[in-house]
Amino acid sequence: MSTAAQDHPAAPSPGPRAALAVMAVLAELSFVGASMLAWAPLILLQAIFLGPTVAAVVGVAFVLGTWWVVQPPAPPAPVLLRREQAPALFAALDALRERLDAPPLHGVALVDELNAAARLSGGFLSLVGGRRTLLLGVPLLRLLGPQEALAVIAHELGHFSRHHGRLGHWIYIVRAKWDVYLDSDPAHDSGIDRLRRWIASAFLPRFIRLSMQRSRACEFEADALAARACDATSLVQSLARLELADALMRDGLRTRLHELQAASIRPPAAFWDLVADSLRDEPAARQAATLEAGSRRPARRNDSHPPLADRAGALGEPVAPPSWTDAPCAGESLLGPLWRGTFDGANARWAEQIAPAWRLRHLHLAALRAGPDPADTAIDPLQHTLQRLQADDEIAASEQSLAALRQHAQSQPDDAPAQYALGLALLARERPEGIEQVRVAIRLDRRFAVAGYGAILSQLELHGSEGELSEFTRRRALAAEKLESLDTGLWQHLLKEELAAPPPWARALLLEAIAEDRALDACWVLRTERSNDAGQRFTLNIFVARVCHDLMAADEVDEDLLAARYGSYLRTLFPHNELARVMLRFDTEVFHPPLLERFARLPGCEIRRPTRPINVDVVRIDSL
Template sequence: MQASASSAAPASTFNSRQRLSLTLLALASELIFVTVVILPIAPFVMLQAAIWGAGFAAVFGVTAFTFLWWLVQPSPGTVGRHAVRREEAPALFEMVDGLCTNAAAPRIHRIVLDNELNAAAYQTGGFLSLLGSRRTLILGVPLLRMLNLDEVKAVIAHELGHFSRNHGRLGHWIYRVRAKWDHYLHMQGNDSFVDGGLKAIASWFVPYFVSRSSSWSRQCEFEADTVAARASSARHLTDALARLEFISFLLARKLPTQLSSLRMQSAQAPGNFWSITAELAETNRSAMPQALAEGANRPRRAQDTHPALRERATALGLLVEPPPIESSPCAGDILLGKEWARVLTACNEDWQKNTQVSWRFDHLRMRWLVTGGVHALFSQQTAAQTELATAIVQEQLQGDDASLALLSAAATRHPEMAMAHFYLGLALLERGDDAGIQELRQSIRLDKRIALGAQNVICGYLASHGDQKAAREAVIRRRYTHERLTPLYEQLWEALLCRSLRAIAPGAVPLLAEVLAGEPLTDGCWAVQLDLPDATGLSHTVNILVMRIDHEQAHKADLGEDDLRARYQNYLQAVIPPDQLAMVHTVYTSEPLNPRLLKQLQAVPGSEIIAPARPLNLDIIRIDSI
């Protein structure tokens, strides 16, 4: 039963004193960042002053500072975004204009479509985003596809409520502060003294700031909901939130199984992803109560910027109920008219383009696993490992309750097998089950060599699912593992040039060859392995993939070296056991391949995965021979 939107107060309040405290905290963090930006250019300014005088040095310093300051500012991503003109979508602009009036919100300067299942509003302009303003409303094309007109109207009213309640300026500033410090919190190594110092500051600052700012953000959501209830409908807003909870449940729990089937059939990613998702919602309506129940029971985390669905509904005086079954056209069809088909097609094509490389690799890997490649993940073939291999293949193909039961049975029957706990942990976390963390940690207790891979998975999961304290503890554990492996990394290059190498497991070669042969970036690839000890003396098998990359193709694809290294490391990790390490060395065709390394690689039979198409090391001077 619906009650007055103002009759229920939000679960928490954020008073003026707390808002001032948060503002001062953000300002202090910005001052620290200003200092960090100034430090690198200070010696150059002093040098300019000595050569050209104080006046020129002042101009140079201000210019350099302004550029560096602009460079380090995070901004909302632009991938898949395009602004909508009023003449392209008159119905959309008419709705937004009307809602601005009803919500007592200032006018919107532009409306932007992106590829997220979400909507957002942000305000930019001026120093620290506090002076001047330019208001932007972002609507996700998937949101317009999955919700009806009334639900989208309520969502837009909610976003305008942020402007109505003056959340925009402080809210966007808080976002920028969090984004900058979060970058240093998750930095894997200390590239410089400054980066190391910032990382140390971030380790204690970010959890505290996130906790304080998230509390304010949740309060803002309650206030924007109240505005949406007045400008549109509390019931429609709650229905929209419930439907999005349901879609998120399907994306996490049901869609992977369907995509696995499609992935096994074709190396081409589908070009109608959001139509597949919509059909999935139609055929899984019976799962709606389960999705809403899981959402209601999900514990709140300190870093959550949005209140839980049940909290928001209660504040509006409503109960969470399954939204009505939809038979009318989606909101996008109504609001964008003849432009809708083009916009939806472009969104699906963006998804296909962004997914194609990983989709093709997953397709080839699934075929490789089914045809016996799974045995390359084991050093020997025992009955227990054969049982686990069968479960791994079924999990890759089906990803359902039956495959999870097989993995669970393998871990139960063979509690001493670290890999059984590892793969069970992966499967549980992919289903959003926190029990997977304990399985992964059990695999580490049984075999320390598996620690880095397991901890990477745990950190990634807790970053999006866990509370801030658990995520921070996981990062610290991974840092200890990196420290234990530091001696290994330090001697790796010398060992690669001087020690005897061997080819990687033969079973892994066919998949790597097939994957890399289909990528125009590849102009030579070698794979070798060797054993090295860590700080405790524990020996690790290290697999090294040496990639020669066509620099022209990389430039056309707009892929940096870090992006490529991450891609190839993913390829290598997928074909080796989790208790082995994967390292990637990249070199472009525009530069020489170290002659000593080349000699080492050529001395290992079976190490060449892809033969170079272009000649190696022509017209280079060997410094060691001069």
């Protein structure tokens, strides 16, 4: 253990903590006060007609009600482990708590994330009362050794052992309410929102700077406590493993998954074993380069964790590639007999979540490799060639596949999809020239703006400055705003305007993709043209679905998940300068008969025929 790790961490200076708490109180009161302005005329009328006493009572009631409404919703309560299920884990927690002088936990929960967290929930503004829950990611327990996992757990308990965890949680809630007003588009702000934006621009940057400094200081303090309770080497090794795993899932593993996607219609059944094996097989030189690149990553406005190099340096430890062995992982050691079923469940949930999109992408890759059907006149040869080149690059991720995309783009300098595909390939390799390449495509075709700026932001999240992030967030918001009018009256548009069925190749792929979707009773896919308020003409691909409410509940899927799934189908099959829209109807709702008649008169738009009676025994009537 290093000397630095043996020293007791210095208590945070009370001055900055007090200043930050005061600023947080002012921020909270300002937010509630701005929200209360809408009620001011009503309270004033109460004072005029019913007297000041009644107005004061009403005012207090509105303040308390408004304060309650503007609080963020509580996260879902996790399923907690019982002590008898994992005695080794709870024994280790008891020993760590004693060493750290940490307060008792209210619960320990296993989650499917590659992470661990100390969650404080409930209580009055998270300052009084509340429940302390330790969240342990099952993937984390697979990738770490026992000592490394205990060091991470000690770090999380360290947040509970000092007051900084409670203050930090409350400050995070306050900051989250205000942060949206720094980057969002002000075009349609109400008067209250304009006031909030003015307050945010004048006050919030300093509050964020102070709170981020405070949050990072808390991380250093929790690190020192963990090193004191366990050892600094294990903690730094665990952080290095997480840095490498994050980089692998962002880059290297993507190519491997594309290879598997091309080979099998089913996603891998043991995904987190695949991650562990890929990390173990990665050359040490590449791991060292990844760790070095991570130390140069710019700090983000809302990133409370210091870079790995700074955290290791504070503990007096070097950052080096960890050793990967076949020794029992932390999950086996800490959870015992419970581990195998828990780990298999995490893998199964990952596969279940990704299976629908995986299935369609596999079918699409197979169709691209087979080549276009000469009898299908709806296939655009140029588009098919471009999609084939993109698929080859996703799977190979080589300089040769990139060169083929570049050559195609150079041969079609005015073709926005070709320029866009090259830009995406460059961004996937985290090359900065990809940003300008995507912008070339956007200048050629403004319909790429929303998707293109989103792809650029993904790159800037890793390598861009705060100014660049803010600029492209604003650009994306403005581009998205121009699409809002396309959704107004869309059901009526389907009744009156010209519609087309999807091309036969797309219909065939969708039919196979939804084969195992139990909750989907019927669906239709339509293509139509529509202009926004700025006069831009867009192609809309619309997935109209009728879903079974009871089967959704049985499969534990909700409306948002299905909408995201069906939208991803359309974005997989059609170019990014076309728009995807999903329109859902439950089988307990009325389906507009004239719309069904219109669908019946359009051959090829019906992907799945209804199996349940329509407009029979409905419990609610919705109009268009």
